[in-house]
Amino acid sequence: MxxxxxxxxxxxxxxxxxxxxxxxxxxxxxxxxxxxxxxxxxxxxxxxxxxxxxxxxxxxxxxxxxxxxxxxxxxxxxRELLIQKRKESFIEDYVLKLIQEANKLDISENEIIGYIKKIKGSDTI
CATH class of the missing domain: 1.10.10.10 (Winged helix-like DNA-binding domain superfamily/Winged helix DNA-binding domain)
Structure with a gap:
């Protein structure tokens, strides 16, 4: 392939x-x-x-x-239709799983936001 x-x-x-x-x-x-x-x-x-x-x-x-x-x-x-579809998929595939795992680990909403800001502001992406 x-x-x-x-x-x-x-x-x-x-x-x-x-x-x-x-x-x-x-x-x-x-x-x-x-x-x-x-x-x-x-x-x-x-x-x-x-x-x-x-x-x-x-x-x-x-x-x-x-x-x-x-x-x-x-x-x-x-384009708008695709963006909307991708956003819905993003929520289902990533955000929902992130929240579920955060709840298991007792990670607060503020901690999640802090992690996202830290990663988004770094050179790792």
Whole structure:
């Protein structure tokens, strides 16, 4: 497998996330054309079906839309939709677990905030 991909996550999800990241980072702007499935297949050297699965999920969610015979485009409002989705996922995947573990260890809210400020202000990130 290419070193561009993690082994513990399906490639189609990673393709999807790469496109999402480009939209969030404004590398792909709303209303502009996104890379075609063929371009992604050639760039990443992976199966067409794999790429299509990730791209089609973005189409199904209204992040991308197809213009027949022209290509794939980033939908208006896609960036905000992705940011909101990622924030919800961040809360579920990280904040909730952080709070649960802090409660087990009897770490106060102020201590948690102090740790976050200390780490965020350091050179470790």
């Amino acid at each position: 290419s070193k561009l991909f993690e082994e513990d996550k399906p490639i189609y999800i990673q393709i999807r996330e790469k496109i999402e990241d480009q939209i969030i980072n404004k590398q792909l702007k709303e209303g502009h054309q996104a890379p075609s499935t063929n371009q992604l297949v050639n760039f990443y050297k992976i199966n067409h079906v794999t790429v299509s699965k990730g791209v089609n999920q973005l189409v199904d969610e209204g992040i991308l839309y197809k213009k027949r015979g022209i290509g794939m485009f980033v939908a208006e409002g896609a």
